[in-house]
Amino acid sequence: MKEKESALDDLLAQLRKVPAFNVIIKTAEILITGYIPTTADKDKSKFDFGPMNTTFSANHLEGFRMRVGGMTTANLNPHWFGSGYLAYGVNDRKLKYNAKLTYSVNKKKYHEGESPVNNISAIQEYDVYTPGQDFLFTSKDNMFVAWKVGEPVTMMQYIRKTMLQYQKEWLNGLTLTTWHVTRTTRRPERSATTVTTPTGH
Numbered sequence: 001m002k003e004k005e006s007a008l009d010d011l012l013a014q015l016r017k018v019p020a021f022n023v024i025i026k027t028a029e030i031l032i033t034g035y036i037p038t039t040a041d042k043d044k045s046k047f048d049f050g051p052m053n054t055t056f057s058a059n060h061l062e063g064f065r066m067r068v069g070g071m072t073t074a075n076l077n078p079h080w081f082g083s084g085y086l087a088y089g090v091n092d093r094k095l096k097y098n099a100k101l102t103y104s105v106n107k108k109k110y111h112e113g114e115s116p117v118n119n120i121s122a123i124q125e126y127d128v129y130t131p132g133q134d135f136l137f138t139s140k141d142n143m144f145v146a147w148k149v150g151e152p153v154t155m156m157q158y159i160r161k162t163m164l165q166y167q168k169e170w171l172n173g174l175t176l177t178t179w180h181v182t183r184t185t186r187r188p189e190r191s192a193t194t195v196t197t198p199t200g201h
Contacts, residue, residue, distance in 0.1 A: 035071070046076040054085075054141035061128055061156040061188065062089025067141055069098070074108040081112040087127065087141070092188070094158075096127040117169040129159035129185065160184040 015021045030036055035050030049070045057065045069085025084099040105118040112119060133140045165179040 044075060045073055047072050051139065051142075053143055054139050055143075057141045057143050059089075059128065059130075059156060061092060062094075063091030065089050065141070071111065074110050078107045078109075079104050081108075083112075089128075098123070098125040098127060100124075115169060116171055117167050117175070119165075119167045121163075121165045121167075123161070123163040123165065125159070125161045125163075127159060128156050130156050157185050157187045159186075 016025075029042075030050075030052055033050075034052055035048035036052065037045035038047050038049065039045045047070055049068070051069070054067050054069070057067070059065060065087060067085050067087040069083070071083035072081050074081075081102040081104065082100065083102070084097065087096040088094070089096075100121055100123045102112045102119050102121040104112055105120075106114075106116065108114050130140065161181060161183040163179055163181045165177065167175065167177045169175045
């Protein structure tokens with residue numbers, strides 16, 4: 001068994017010397033994780049760009065939408081994590097943003113979402129909002145979600161949100177999430193409405 005493992009390791013070492021093989025491996029990693037490390041060695045990357053599947057999308061209000069973002073990793077700090085993005089819509093010509101700062105009680109190996117989660121997060125966001133997007137299984141900017149929606153969504157509005165969130169996950173998979181949110185919504189060319197959500201779980 002050890003001889004087979006050694007032969008496999010030697011084969012992988014030889015393949016990694018082939019540029020085309022490395023391109024395939026890197027592409028597969030990006031497709032799986034959605035992020036691009038900022039160093040050749042992922043284990044040393046302190047900041048990753050992504051998610052890459054949210055870079056380009058489209059909607060009724062913004063038209064063609066471009067987004068760039070990323071997150072820090074545990075190589076920078078195993079307890080403190082920062083993430084966010086900037087987005088711009090061609091039609092409305094407005095700059096949107098999201099900034100998130102997370103403190104993980106548990107020391108992480110690479111990113112804040114590693115199990116078990118025990119995180120406190122502060123989030124500031126200004127972006128477009130579609131009723132029901134909170135129940136999506138993925139990001140609203142996921143290009144595949146944008147392609148899947150055939151009918152244009154016309155109930156979109158702008159939202160400015162400040163959120164404090166706590167997440168606790170146990171080893172059996174049970175998760176508790178509680179939050180406090182203050183949000184201001186504004187429909188295009190209309191007045192704003194402020195809503196405060198005390199807590200939730």
